[in-house]
Amino acid sequence: MKGLRKRAAKASRDQVLSRAVVKACDHTLRKRSEALAKLDEPQAARTAASKARSRGLDRMDDLLTTLQARLEKKGVRVFRAADREHAIDYVVGLVRDQGLSTVVKAKSMTGEEAGLSRALEDAGCRVVETDLGEYIVQLRDEPPSHIIAPAIHLSRRQVGELFAERLGMTPTEDPASMCDFARKRLRRDFLSADLGIVGVNLAVAGTGDLITVTNEGNGRLCQTMPRVLVAFTGIEKVVEDAEDAAAVLRVLSKNGTGQVATSYVSLLRGPAGPTEPFGPKEIHLVLMDNGRSRLRDDPILRDMLKCIRCGACINCCPVYRSIGGHAYGTTYVGPMGITLTNGLAGGEGLGGERLRDLGELTYACTLCGECGRVCPVGIDLPDMILKLRARAPKPPGRNLGMKAGRVILGGSRRFSATGRIAGTLGRIAPHLYAKLARMSGWTRSAAPPVPSDTPFRRQFRKWKPFVGHDALVRPAGIPAALEKGNPRDETADISSVGPAVLSRTDATTAFAEKAAQPFDAFISNFRDVRGEVASGTLTETLDNLIQGLDHPTVLASEELLTQLADLDCRVLNAADPELPLDRASQAVVGVTGCLALVAETGSILLEHGPGSERAASLLPDTHVIAARADQVVATMEQALAIRNRRDSPAATLITGPSRTADIEKTLIIGMHGPRRLVLVLL
Amino acid sequence: MKTHLFIPCLVDQFLPEVGLATADCLSAAGCEVAYPSKQTCCGQMFLNSGMPGDAAGLARAFVRRFADATWVVAPSWSCVDMVRTRYGELLEGRELEQWESLRERVFELTEFLSLKLGLDAWQGSFRARAILHWSCHMPRDGNEQDRLEGLLGGVDGLELLPRPPFECCGFGGVFWNLWSEVSASIGRRRLDVLTRDGPDAILLAEPGCLMQMQAAASESKSGVRVLHVAQLLAEAIR
Secondary structure: OHHHHHHHHHHHHOHHHHHHHHHHHHHHHHHHHHHHHOOOOHHHHHHHHHHHHHHHHHOHHHHHHHHHHHHHHOOOEEEEEOOHHHHHHHHHHHHHHHOOOEEEEOOOHHHHHHOHHHHHHHOOOEEEEOOHHHHHHHHOOOOOOOOOOOOOOOOHHHHHHHHHHHHOOOOOOOHHHHHHHHHHHHHHHHHHOOEEEEEOOEEEOOOOOEEEEEOOOHHHHHOOOOOEEEEEEEHHHEEOOHHHHHHHHHHHHHHHOOOOOOOEEEEEOOOOOOOOOOOOOEEEEEEEOOOHHHHHOOOOOHHHHHOOOOOHHHHOOHHHHHHOOHHHOOOOOHHHHHHHHHHHOOOOOHHHOOOOOHHHHOOOOOOOOHHHHHOOOOOOHHHHHHHHHHHOOOOHHHHHHHHHHHHHHOOHHHHHHHHHHHHHHHHHOHHHHHHHHHHOOOOOOOOOOOOOOOOHHHHHHHOOOOOOOHHHOOOOOOOHHHHOOOOOOOOHHHHOOOOOOOOHHHHHHHHHHHOOOHHHHHHHHHHHOOOEEOOOOHHHHHHHHHOOOOOOEEEEOHHHHHHHOOOOOEEEEOOOOOOOHHHHOOOOEEEEOOOEEEOOOOEEEEEEOOOOOOOOOOOOOEEEEEEOHHHEEOOHHHHHHHHHHOOOOEEEEEOOOOEEOOOOOOOEEOOOOOOEEEEEEO | OEEEEOOOHHHHHHOHHHHHHHHHHHHHOOOEEEOOOOOOOOOHHHHOOOOHHHHHHHHHHHHHHHOOOOEEEEOOHHHHHHHHHHHHHOOOHHHHHHHHHHHHHEEEHHHHHHHHOOOOOOOOEEEEEEEEOOOOOOOOOHHHHHHHHHHHHOOEEEEEOOOOOOOOOOOOOHHHHHOHHHHHHHHHHHHHHHOOOOOOEEEEOOHHHHHHHHHHHHHHOOOOEEEEHHHHHHHHOO
16 A cells, blocks of 8 residues: 555654654553552453453353343344444434434544444534544544544644634634633533434443443533434443443553543433433434454454553554554554454445555554553554464565565575675665665665675674683683573563453452552542542532622532522522523532442442433533542442442443543643532531 | 574674674673574564565574574574564474474573673673663563663663663564655654763664664764664673
8 A cells, every 4th residue: 555655654754743643642651651550450450351351252242132132121222233334324314314403422433433423414414523632623624643532643733723713713822721612612512412422432231331431521411411312332342241341441541541530431221211301312322343243253353352442552653653643544543453444344444435455554563562562451463463464465566575585585695695796786876776675675765774795794704702801701610590591481471461360359359458448548539530529518618619609500419409408599400300401501510419439540420310410410610519428439340339239321430520631632621521520528 | 601693684784793792792701602604584574574484484494503502692682582482383393393492592692691691790891871772572571671781780981871761763674674764753753762861872782773773863963872782792891
């Protein structure tokens, strides 16, 4: 694929691009190391996640059947799409049948793979990408350049200019102002859209929960405000049970964004109840195959189905860091892009574009091995790429050059003679030498190295043993060290993920034991993610928050209304079936209870069901949570177990206020969801 | 003790001085040094080009050539890694059997010096502020880094700068062949990182990376010396 190599070479000359990408990737990798360092047993966590994904794949067909049955019982419509065309047809049919016109969409790489947004636009819909990074690239009419950070290739200046040009914003280089501007614009879309689309990170067969991991709150808004919701994902996202889901969640955000946990982990298993004022009344789950079944039977690439799309392999890839994502011309980029693109669609169908030569893509790699080292589910990416190279047909010219090289290296005389001739040519006619080097397929380097006129094998004939520094010579002849020691197995680093290091119960126990003081750990972790712990009572806290505001409105959970009776403001019942949207969206503070406080991550588990608090925890600028200290649990597993004992259609693990880092990795608190998260201990 | 030099094709043709320095180091450490002159290449570039069949031919030749050696020592981690970890899937029959015992006797130079000869610290002097580039095929555990830094630590006047963050230099063998321009851009970026604190020398233990960094350094005219660790060790006691 000449196209790919040319695009890559061109991109590598773009200093601004590479600088932006390297800076952002380095930032994320640094945060990744810090987040992983907080784990007591990083290797055990990695093993547990890897095994959780393997279990899901081994029983994929059964688990998908269980998942489908469970969801359908709750009223979710499940569509199994054989390929991207089927998946798109289904969603386009849905918007046509129901006359849906405005779509708010959260990030979904599977959606990108299918070309979903473009298809909906072609069908006459207005599609708004609501993830800030996706929103930016949509305004530029570009695809995302990174699976986690879509606008990683842009500087704040470029985004500022874009917002000024396309949205009429006063030009700025301040990410916070840009985020605020986007928040206000997109909020209107969230409130008026009639279809929401979200991706799914994990689909839990055992509980029927569709798990979506986000930071900005746009995913939650997409699955709360519009009447109809489409969850769009690949069939491989299925896991057996909540424990396996927790094992994956434990490594996902740490490796992806370098966060201990993302702001929101949404768990959805059915439409909102008939009396709920907000929440989707109709949910469609699209499970797309698009080559995944075939991938499962591929002896080289099967493990790619374990991929949890964290993007760590992309961040550390020297090639990606030099050329960015767009040069690949594929939906998935970097190391996982090389393998997945080769496996998924067999060369066609990704984003509707056909790649000319998937073989060349496997050479977008220095084989440095770093991707295999960082992968949180132990996918041996370098080995896969190497094996793909062997499987892919080679361009005829290159094959010839390599075969010639093989013949030359077949004998030391031939090898020496070739070196002598090449060396002579390189010294007397360097330009011709470079040209021949290029034509032979040996190297495209502008100044290819020239063989020495006295190669080692000739110089060694005159070499004399070293004399004059006998201090280094060991007196005893052969040192003791000789008797022991075997060469290390260099593959240990990667393969150690495969066999059992700890069973999953062991891993869980390790995390549980760490939390000897779960409450203190919770408070400390909660503050780390910028949660605020109020010192006063609920009434005092709210009094403070609304002080000085003009006719403030508070949106509160039904169960807390009596405690708020004395407040000097308008208090709305968040569970009121007749609650009008315009009044709810004016609330400055939302007040809710919670199900559990999670020590491991500083997260708070909220349940959304009848009498729920979806809007109260999402729409106002400040979210106040009332909790009791005895609600603390140690681990993610324990929190999900509590969730599973309840039957509400939706729940959210909230970890700090909403946030984004989509512009130059600058952390901005308060993107689409609450800007402040305040905990009141009752 | 008798050692057999395994001099990778790149070193033979483009970096003969690295091969000589390797021989010097082994000799200074009290080893007898032999060079089986029929050797050519370990076959790594063919395996990495998706041609395992051609790599297997060179693997067979390698095993036959070194089967009788007591110790095989090379100034390249990636070639040693190729022999140790990749030959198993390329060989069969008698050569596979020979390799099973040979792989235990193949070493990278500095690894051989410290693990097999028990040298914790080298000697001599070499005045320089140097930074060590950790190549991709070098073992990545902290002990290994400590070991090599310890060996270098014995050299008078040598100041080792703090370990830079790991990143590939962009050589990648066949990657440099085919994606030359991107390879060079990665090389420039790596040079920037390595020269941030103004070292006099960049040290490596991998011929490909050495050529890559030499090209980047000469293009940048930064004046920094790019040396194989073997060259530094040999110069230190000269």
